[in-house]
Amino acid sequence: MEDKRNNEFPESYPMTGGVGAYSYVQNSKYQRGYVEAAKEVIKEAIVKKFDINCLSAPLNSIFVADLGCSTGPNTFLAVQNIVDAIEHKYQLSEDRDEIPEFQVFFNDHASNDFNTLFKSFPPKRKYLAAGVPGSFYGRLFPKASIHIFHSSNSLNWLSRVPKEITDKTSRAWNKGRIHYTNAPKDVVEAYSTQYAMDMESFLIARGEELVVGGLMALLIASVPDVILSSDFTICTELELLESCLMDMEKVGLISEANLDSINLPLYFPSPKELMAAFERNRRFSIEGIQELGIQDKQLNLQSLTLTLRAGLGGVLEKHFGNNIIDEVFDRFSKKLATTPTLLNLNENQKTSLLFVLLKCKPND
Ligand SMILES: C[S@@+](CC[C@H](N)C(=O)[O-])C[C@H]1O[C@@H](n2cnc3c(N)ncnc32)[C@H](O)[C@@H]1O
Numbered sequence: 001m002e003d004k005r006n007n008e009f010p011e012s013y014p015m016t017g018g019v020g021a022y023s024y025v026q027n028s029k030y031q032r033g034y035v036e037a038a039k040e041v042i043k044e045a046i047v048k049k050f051d052i053n054c055l056s057a058p059l060n061s062i063f064v065a066d067l068g069c070s071t072g073p074n075t076f077l078a079v080q081n082i083v084d085a086i087e088h089k090y091q092l093s094e095d096r097d098e099i100p101e102f103q104v105f106f107n108d109h110a111s112n113d114f115n116t117l118f119k120s121f122p123p124k125r126k127y128l129a130a131g132v133p134g135s136f137y138g139r140l141f142p143k144a145s146i147h148i149f150h151s152s153n154s155l156n157w158l159s160r161v162p163k164e165i166t167d168k169t170s171r172a173w174n175k176g177r178i179h180y181t182n183a184p185k186d187v188v189e190a191y192s193t194q195y196a197m198d199m200e201s202f203l204i205a206r207g208e209e210l211v212v213g214g215l216m217a218l219l220i221a222s223v224p225d226v227i228l229s230s231d232f233t234i235c236t237e238l239e240l241l242e243s244c245l246m247d248m249e250k251v252g253l254i255s256e257a258n259l260d261s262i263n264l265p266l267y268f269p270s271p272k273e274l275m276a277a278f279e280r281n282r283r284f285s286i287e288g289i290q291e292l293g294i295q296d297k298q299l300n301l302q303s304l305t306l307t308l309r310a311g312l313g314g315v316l317e318k319h320f321g322n323n324i325i326d327e328v329f330d331r332f333s334k335k336l337a338t339t340p341t342l343l344n345l346n347e348n349q350k351t352s353l354l355f356v357l358l359k360c361k362p363n364d
Pocket of ligand 1: 013014015028031032035067068069070071074075107108109112134135136137151152153154157158159311
């Protein structure tokens with residue numbers, strides 16, 4: 001039996017579960033903006049590019065998977081957009097009038113709070129639903145079984161923190177930083193190499209699982225260039241967070257060793273890096289790649305702090321324990337109050353949302 005590599009990637013950093021004040025469910029409106037921004041392009045992509053003939057008769061069902069679904073609710077919106085678009089495509093088509101059944105797979109790490117997700121499935125959904133735990137950097141589905149893959153806000157998470165950056169003997173040791181923002185070249189390279197390897201694993205797995213003619217719609221936060229500096233809003237946020245942790249280290253709330261060993265497994269690829277990964281893989285044709293504008297970027301101090309906490313609270317908690325998390329984000333919101341530019345993303349956002357549409361080609 002071929003190695004499906006599902007268990008090779010033990011690192012996972014799920015969003016904060018449940019439906020409480022700090023949960024992803026309550027604090028993912030910013031990410032929802034991405035899904036909303038992509039609604040029309042995905043609809044158009046499906047109408048123009050989805051090949052109804054890629055369904056295998058007599059099964060005649062459409063299998064859709066959302067990768068990195070978290071606990072909701074954005075995943076439900078994304079999936080509904082896809083189902084509506086396919087229905088619309090059938091309505092436009094002359095020779096196929098019977099709309100097939102939809103089976104939707106919701107994927108995330110096994111440590112994701114799937115119970116919260118399952119409890120909030122929309123009651124009137126037009127699809128059958130199932131959860132699929134496991135890393136999307138490995139195989140998740142049988143060969144040639146999925147017609148449409150979707151993923152939003154998830155392909156910025158690396159499968160792991162690059163090894164070298166926690167190795168004191170390495171030139172890439174990332175002492176005193178929690179990310180590669182404004183870091184030396186070796187650190188940036190370690191991150192970008194990890195991303196390239198992860199994308200390769202991701203594309204190999206999806207290339208096996210998609211039917212020929214199947215589509216993959218990806219929404220990825222991206223930066224114009226490989227080098228990150230605090231010119232990018234997300235990086236300034238991470239620097240602020242880093243400075244809060246450093247302050248806490250100075251007053252003895254966390255140890256120097258503990259601070260030095262934390263690194264966020266987040267990466268913001270440039271369009272060029274992504275194109276290179278797709279071209280290396282060769283299993284997909286690039287049907288579209290475009291930057292999307294995000295409509296609602298109005299975050300206030302509280303919502304920005306809570307959004308970051310819902311996303312990164314889990315990583316910090318895993319590393320430092322849960323006693324310091326309130327303190328970290330208290331300090332973060334106080335610092336944020338003195339950095340008002342971060343709150344006006346319309347003017348200051350240089351991290352963009354990239355929409356990529358890939359189509360699975362026949363094997364060479
Ligand atoms: C920011 S949330 C995005 C959730 C949702 N797609 C949205 O747009 O609101 C990122 C999700 O990706 C998941 N994720 C990250 N790496 C993953 C991996 N290798 N395999 C499966 N899920 C992963 C995380 O656990 C998290 O739930």
